[in-house]
Amino acid sequence: xxxxxxxxxxxxxxxxxxxxxxxxxxxxxxxxxxxxxxxxxxxxxxxxxxxxxxxxxxxxxxxxxxxxxxxxxxxxxxxxxxxxxxxxxxxxxxxxxxxxxxxxxxxxxxxxxxxxxxxxxxxxxxxxxxxxxxxxxxxxxxxxxxxxxxxxxxxxxxxxxxxxxxxxxxxxxxxxxxxxxxxxxxxxxxxxxxxxxxxxxxxxxxxxxxxxxxxxxxxxxxxxxxxxxxxxxxxxxxxxxxxxxxxxxxxxxxxxxxxxxxxxxxxxxxxxxxxxxxxxxxxxxxxxxxxxxxxxxxxxxxxxxxxxxxxxxxxxxxxxxxxxxxxxxxx
Numbered sequence: 001x002x003x004x005x006x007x008x009x010x011x012x013x014x015x016x017x018x019x020x021x022x023x024x025x026x027x028x029x030x031x032x033x034x035x036x037x038x039x040x041x042x043x044x045x046x047x048x049x050x051x052x053x054x055x056x057x058x059x060x061x062x063x064x065x066x067x068x069x070x071x072x073x074x075x076x077x078x079x080x081x082x083x084x085x086x087x088x089x090x091x092x093x094x095x096x097x098x099x100x101x102x103x104x105x106x107x108x109x110x111x112x113x114x115x116x117x118x119x120x121x122x123x124x125x126x127x128x129x130x131x132x133x134x135x136x137x138x139x140x141x142x143x144x145x146x147x148x149x150x151x152x153x154x155x156x157x158x159x160x161x162x163x164x165x166x167x168x169x170x171x172x173x174x175x176x177x178x179x180x181x182x183x184x185x186x187x188x189x190x191x192x193x194x195x196x197x198x199x200x201x202x203x204x205x206x207x208x209x210x211x212x213x214x215x216x217x218x219x220x221x222x223x224x225x226x227x228x229x230x231x232x233x234x235x236x237x238x239x240x241x242x243x244x245x246x247x248x249x250x251x252x253x254x255x256x257x258x259x260x261x262x263x264x265x266x267x268x269x270x271x272x273x274x275x276x277x278x279x280x281x282x283x284x285x286x287x288x289x290x291x292x293x294x295x296x297x298x299x300x301x302x303x304x305x306x307x308x309x310x311x312x313x314x315x316x317x318x319x320x321x322x323x324x325x326x327x328x329x330x331x
Contacts, residue, residue, distance in 0.1 A: 028054070028144045028179070031082040031102040033072055034313035034324040038300020039277030040291025042265040045198060045218030046248035046279075049309055049328050050086050053100035053146040056196035056220045056244075057173030060088050060098040060150035067331035074324040081105055098148035098175075106140040142181040146194075148173055157201075164205020171198045179229060179239075192227030192239065196220040216248035218265070243268045246275075257283045263291075270294060287311070307331075 033051025036043045044056050050070035052059035067089050074082040086100040150173035157166040172195075179190035198218045204211040220243065227239040246265025253259065263277040277291035287302030287309075298315035311326040 028102055028104060028142060030322075031072065031074065031084045031104060031144075033070070033084075033086075034300055034311040034326040035279075035287075035289065035302070037315060037322070037324055038289035038291055038298050038311075038313035039263055039279060040275040040293040040298055042246055042263040042275035042277040042291055042293075043248075044196075044220050044244045044265045045216040045246040046250070046261055046263050049311070050326065051084075052088075052098060052150075052173070053086065053148055053175050053177075053194075054102075056198060056218055057098065057146075057148040057175040057194060058150055058171040058196040058198045058218070058220075060096045060148055060173055061152040061171040062169075062198070068328055069331075070326060070328040072324060072326040074322065094151055096150045098146070098150065098173075100144075100146035100148070100175075102144040102146075104142045140181075140183055142179070144180075145178045146175045147177075148175040150174075164203075166201050166203065166205065169200045173197070177227075179227070181229070186231055186233050188229045188231040188237065190227050190229035190237075190239065192223045193225055194220070194222045195224060212252040212254070214250045214252075216250070218244075218246050218248070220244040289313070 032041065032054050033048060035048045036051050036055045039046075039048075047062045048055060048059060049063070050068070051072070067087075069087040070085070072082070072084040072086075074084075082102070082104045084100065084102045086098065088096055088098045091097050150171060152169055152171040154167075154169050157168060159165070174196075175194040177192050177194065179188075179192070181188045181190075196219065198216060200214055200216045202210070202214055204213075221241065222244075223239045223241045226241050229237040229239065231237070244265055244267045246263060248261055248263045250259060250261040259281040261279045261281075263275075263279070265275045267273070267275075273294035275291065275293050277289065280286075280288040282288075285304045287300070287304070289300035289302070291298045291300075293315075296315055296317055298313060300311065300313040302309055302311040307330050309328040309330075311324075311328070313324045315322050
């Protein structure tokens, strides 16, 4: 069964390689934090504990924790493994520095380098047949490093005495990233820039019903310069620029020391696909999450233990199940 799964995965990988640049950051994106995955990747406009570089670098400036380190491990059963580590550090009273390292690997793929001349059905049969022989195995890996700077601004929108004032918080963030990947015997290096913003506001001045409700809007622009990837084969790919936009609504229930957040987002990479998520926090101890990424549902659970928060997420895909575990340590 493992050989079949790996062979099917190679069909997918081989097909994508034919369209250079279209797949270029797919493995890095698989390293999203469990909180983000469990919300169906719809967290661009909400606060998450970690994974900001891939979700929205503006998130580094949110939260009450000035310093923290998080570790994420993901397994796509029998197909790939991802490991990520992220830390943030407060630079005085204004700015926050974020550092993110991501490693993704696909082990023990069956080598079938020339697939371009085959029809889709012949490509499938050819690679599946390799799984029953003593064929050469290849490894694929992709590494990424992000340096992020973020800052949060606070201000009020004054609509006049007949109306009300709207308190706002505006986190902004920018990331510079370095990508290093190896496919068969070829190596590719890339450099890119991502920027993100979030806006959180309260409309309590309009109605006392909304006094405990916070609204959020988020925008994440990745690869704004069409990140070039230079290969040792003298070929150049480009990770095309893309945008993610979304909103969130957070309702606080002080009586029960709990909070409910509803999220939604859309990405330009996927046409007519919308992501949804819902998160429930109880006493900063229990975190329940669920989401839908436009293709498959996901679930998540978080447990707060003093300075530690442990997060787990699960989603089911056509090829295999994806499970992630993350550990956040707050200083």
